[in-house]
Amino acid sequence: MIRAENLSYSFPHKELYNKISFTLEDDVHCAFIGTNGTGKSTLVNMILHPEDYLYDGKLIIDVPGRIGYVSQFYAIDEEKEVTVFDYLSEEFVRLQNKINQICEDMGTTDRLEELMEEYQTTLDEFNAIDGDFYESNIRKQLKVAGLAGYEDQLLSSLSGGEFKLVQAIREMMISPKFIIMDEPDVFLDFQHLNALRNLINSHKGTLLVITHNRYLLNHCFNKILHLENTEIQEFDGNYVDYNFALLQMKIEQQELAASDLEEIERNRRIVERLRNSATAIDSATRGRSLHARVSLLERLEARKTKSPFVDIKQPDIQLHTEGPLEDQTVLHAEDYSVAFDRQIMEHVSFSIQAGEKVAIVGPNGTGKTTLLRDIIRGENPAIHLGENVKTAYLSQMHGEVFDEKATVLKNFEDAGFDTDAQVIGYLKTYGFEEELIYSPVGNLSGGEKNLLQLAKISRTDANLLLLDEPTSHLDTYSQLALEDAIEKYNGTVLMVSHDFYTVANCMDYVLLTEDKGLRKVSMRKFRKMIYADHFDKDYLEYEQKKKDLENRIAFALQAGKYEDAKKLCDNLEQLLLDNGGKNK
Structure with missing residues (x-):
């Protein structure tokens, strides 16, 4: 295709x-x-x-x-008040109406041959998407997606x-x-x-x-x-097999490249000695030896093994606060409620103490993001911030935070830098190459926009961070950097996340959305709930071990320690074999 x-x-x-x-x-x-x-x-x-x-x-x-x-x-489009069913059926209804219109036109036109062709083309298009059964197919797909009964809900809700x-x-x-x-x-x-x-x-x-x-x-x-x-690897097979094969290939390639470089360096030293000797003593024999050795060196350099790409672009995320708050309630909600076309949260009360790191976890559509927005806006009388609390907010909607038509540099004008060079130097630590600084924010990928938000949050010195899906769009190494930054941060964090590993690795406890309320759950109990309801415990623990080994291999390769990488790769292979070569 x-x-x-x-x-x-x-x-x-x-x-x-x-x-x-x-x-x-x-x-x-x-x-x-x-x-x-x-x-x-x-x-x-x-x-x-x-x-x-x-x-x-x-x-x-x-x-x-x-x-x-x-x-x-x-x-x-909030102005487009359509139901889920109407949204899913738009194309089918359009083609159906077009077919009906063509049939109607056939009775009043002399363009019959042209309309017959158009009718057949449109009918083929309708049949190609199983148009005769679209209503039942919509309901089947919603059921597969866990959205049974959503047909009449408004899209905007x-x-x-x-x-x-x-x-x-x-x-x-x-x-x-x-x-x-x-x-x-x-x-x-x-x-x-x-x-x-x-x-x-x-x-x-x-x-x-x-x-x-x-x-x-x-x-x-x-x-x-x-x-x-700038290169692409193509692999026919599953991700587990691919990732293991890639790591093995990089270890072998790096070892060969190191051996080739060693041989090239040895011959380079011989050439240098011969060159010095030929200069000191006018000898045709030594001149021929020098020429032969230079030709050998050129051949070695031309066919040397290319070093594998082992650069890890891991941002240096630093979350700062002017000074942590101590022994006080940072955030308190009393009888908080929110509703749209239905009641989302009702009579919710909770408190978060200074230094706590808390995740709000629960199904989509239970009001988690709305709660964070109400906290940052500071207009809901049910929500109270403690004395000297300074907030910063990471939004899953990047347009709420940045002017996406303006450049990255323009969006950092209020971040406390004196010169453009300071902005450029600072953002390089977050993985932004200089040319991206002059690009509109709207041209960045989702992961880059999240990193940009984190870079700006770090300049606020806030002591309460409100993070809405901070790991969304981030690659593995950026997620690791964020987890490390959250662990080291000495302020308070309230985070909405569906990332099990980030929640498990960084948070003190969970506020679980259920029955239009929030229930405090320990990390131990949260893990057990995830194991029981969503993912197999053995799978999650196995995946964590596998990911840890893969990352350690990558970092060893980056440091040129391919002997260490080989030993870790042997450990990874054994782990895969112990699990039948595939995930459970």
């Missing part, structure tokens, strides 16, 4: 792809992976709108029908995670042959993440899915595309 041949593309001052080639065949479910800012979303946009890009090489698109697309960013699932259902129904999803898992709760897995696995067509979510990677895909350092 899609084929790239020696595709190259660059932004000003930044090369994204260097002669990459890959193929997406019929009916594969392909995961598209890579760290933040490597150009995954740009490549997706090139597939969707190739005419908008000037690139070298070939990009061949042979897709019957439309290409479906689920964006990494969601925007519900859905949470971000719920709308993501509805978007995925819509594209799967009207674009059955080929669909691209850009991080469809962000903002999904544990139940809906399982629902997305079921939707992906039940789809019969071709899927290209950008994701950092290990659970989906482990359970949904039979092909991997990995974009790294």
Whole structure:
């Protein structure tokens, strides 16, 4: 369906792809992976709108029908008050109305042959998406997604995670042959993440899915595309096998490269001695020896093993506070309630003490984000902040925080820097190359926007951080950096998250949304609830060990310690073998 041949593309001052080639065949479910800012979303946009890009090489698109697309960013048109069912049925109703209109026109026109062709084309399009059964299919898909009974809900009343699932259902129904999803898992709760897995696995067509979510990677895909350092790796198989093979290849490649460099350096020293000797003594024999050794050195350099890409672009996230508050209630809610078209929270009361790190966890649509917004706005009489509390807010809606049409530099004018050079130097520690500083915020990837929010939050010296899905869009190394920063932060944190590992690794306890209220739950009890209701305990513990080993191998490679990396890789292989070579 899609084929790239020696595709190259660059932004000003930044090369994204260097002669990459890959193929997406019929009916594969392909995961598209890579760290933040490597150009995954740009490549997706090139597939969707190739005419908008000037690139070298070939990009061949042979897709019957439309290409479906689920964006990494969601925007519900609140003025468009339609139900979930109406939203999902729009394309079917449009084609149905068009067919009816053509039939009506046939009785009053002399363009009968032309209308017959148009009728057949439209009917084929309608049949291709199983139009005769769209009403029952909508209900079936909603049930698969865990959204049974949502048909009559207004689109504008859905949470971000719920709308993501509805978007995925819509594209799967009207674009059955080929669909691209850009991080469809962000903002999904544990139940809906399982629902997305079921939707992906039940789809019969071709899927290209950008994701950092290990659970989906482990359970949904039979092909991997990995974009790294302007090059692409293509692997037919599952993610577990791919990642292990990649680490093994990098260890072998680095060892060979080190051996080649050692041999090159030895010959370079011989050439230097011969050159000095030939200069001191005029000898034809020594001149020939020098020429032969220089030719050997040139051959060695030309065929040396290329060092693998082992650079880890891990941001240096530092969360500061002017001074931690001690022995006081930082945040108190008394009889807090919120409702939209239905009651979301009712008579909620809770307190958070200075220095506590608390996660609000619960299903999509239970008011978690609304609560954070009410705290930051400071207008709800049920919410009280303690004395000298200074807040900072990370929003899952980036447009709430940044002027997305303005440059990154412009958005940091109020961040307390004296010069542009200071901003550039500061943002480099968060992984932003200088050319990105002059780009509009709207051009950044979701992960880059989250990192940018964290960079700005750190400049506020707030002692209460309100973080709404801070790990969404972040790659593995950025997530590790954020977890480390939260652990070291000596202020108070209230975080909305569906990321089990971040909650388990960083939080003191959980506020669980249930029955329109919040219930305080210890981390030990929270873990047991997750094991019982959503994910197998053995799987989560195994996955944590596997991820830890993979990261340690990557860091060992970055440091050039390939002997350590080999030992860790042996440990990883044993772990995989102990678990049957695959995840449970």
